[in-house]
Amino acid sequence: MASTISTNEVVRIAQLARLHLTKDEIKSFSKDLSEILNYMHQINKVDVSNVRPTDNMLVSNTVLRPDVAQESLSLDQLLNNATEVNNGYFSVPPILGKD
């Protein structure tokens, strides 16, 4: 498997990733992704039967901190990076289009 990634597949992946690609990008990504994934596919040569996947790094227990209220950033500081603010809220475009 993974011999080539078709342009259709590139378009499908781009949709999942919320990206719009130009015609040129679709072409070059189809080539790059095929090449890279072909290389990555060598990983399937490694016998991993009975190997557990890594699910955490070095800390294996859940670390908790005391549930004590602390000072946090102000509303103004938090909204400072927002493109559009309305009455203390993030303002966003409509979810449903008009078309």
Added chain:
Amino acid sequence: MDLAFQSLAMVSDLLSTGDITSVELTEACLTQINSSESKLNAFVTISSDLAMQQATNADITWQNWINGKSNKKPSPLNGVPLAIKDVICVSNIVATAGSKMLEEFVPPYDSTASERLRDAGAIFLGKTNTDEFAMGSSTENSAFGPTHNPWDITRVPGGSSGGSAAAVSAGMTYGALGTDTGGSVRQPAAMCGVVGLKPTYGRVSRYGLIAFGSSLDQIGTLTRTVKDAALLLQVISGQDLKDSTTLQKKPPNYLEVLAKTDNLIGIRVGIEEENTMGSLQPEVEKSVQDTIKTLKHLGAEIVPVQLPHTKHALEAYYLIANAEASANLARYDGIRFGRRQTGKNLWETYIDTRSKGFGEEVKRRIMLGTYALTAGYYEDYYLHAQKVRRLVQKDFAQAFSKVDVIVGPVTPTTAFKIGEKIEDPLQMYLSDIFTLSGNLAGIPGISLPCGFDQNGLPIGAQLLGPACGEEQLLTIAHIYQQATDWHKHIPRLEY
């Protein structure tokens, strides 16, 4: 005395005796930045006003201690100018992550690492250039232009912490923070002839670090000497309640450890007898062999080790890192912060924002990561990679039951030309082949200057140690630097 190229430890001593002031040091760095920045492009943001203000305060703190007005000795970093990679948040200074997406993002808070440096009295000179979201090995993927290597400005400084490495190498700062997800501290350190330390995963908090591959990312240091790395690590390491993956184990006193011995008797240094990673530039190979000889001469016992699965580390790494990246970068949707490209509805806003905000390499990695996580491919790629990752970890655990450290190359070649690999992503990925297994295993590594090629470009040697083995790594590296002078060479900076 030319202040610019002194070690951090040296200027710290001079500050503590009142022989120099932080204002003088900061001015020396800013002068160096002014004279070289137009050629190197090591910085995205230079914060000279903040730096001068911090320096004035640091001088007062030292004066109070020296005059006996205060009995609390300041940190060795008090008054020392530093630079911070632009993926690490410093409160109220733009943090771009090398991306148009965050061109105007001003973090309202410090990362834990920056906060600890600030509390220690360190001076923030500015934010250094990086590949976009730290994705790259050459610092060419920055939306703000490539950084140039101070040893030869037609070449890359390595990456992704290329701005930090170039800044330290060119005498613009006494040390810098970088981040290492697959070698992004060690590889540019090798290419710029400085020391790069990637601590154990969880040794330094990732709070306030703009995420790339969360199970791999680790903040590290770029400095002129190993002792300087120890000074920085001492301040930034340790558990942080804001990052539940930080290690609970208290960091030791790294400087005390360094002072303990001057030979390597009783130290076992592992070498991989068979290079299974493909071809090395002959001069890199020779310098690494010379490093092994030096370590042996200093008393170390050289022991062959086998790491049979590391030859598949590259595949595992790029599958895992890109999968994590595609998930982490999903947050850039134009809603709460960062760039917004308004479309006619929310769906279009998402797509337009991301398509215009991300550069090509970031898009490529998001695509690869998304692909590796989609139904039908998840088991063959992502899950398989997570299993290989465990085998790589086991290889290292077995090796470290026999040896204290493993020595080898950092990069297959010295610094390559700007533009040479940018059109061939796979070739670019291969330049991380010796470093990324350390990230998969979560273990610490250090890159040390160990020679030059025939073009006068620096070569690095890598020491890898077991988890929480920074003490041993720093000790061995420090003893090596006491016996060699590769780290004392500085670029001529003749542009």
